[in-house]
Amino acid sequence: MLAWALTFLLFAIVAGALGxxxxxxxxxxxxxxxxxxxxxxxxxxxxxxxxxxxxxxx
Numbered sequence: 001m002l003a004w005a006l007t008f009l010l011f012a013i014v015a016g017a018l019g020x021x022x023x024x025x026x027x028x029x030x031x032x033x034x035x036x037x038x039x040x041x042x043x044x045x046x047x048x049x050x051x052x053x054x055x056x057x058x
Contacts, residue, residue: 005034 012027 002038005031005038008034 008031012031015027
């Protein structure tokens with residue numbers, strides 16, 4: 001999933017450089033949604049690991 005987020009982020013940057021049109025708006029929206037989703041999943045993983053008493057792998 002991280003690869004998809006980076007792909008859409010790259011599309012958003014390229015589309016933004018070429019002009020803020022339809023594809024730029026759509027790509028940046030998808031990149032923002034995926035970013036927030038991964039932050040949420042990261043927080044859930046940290047909390048669940050803390051509740052189980054396990055340390056994250058190094």
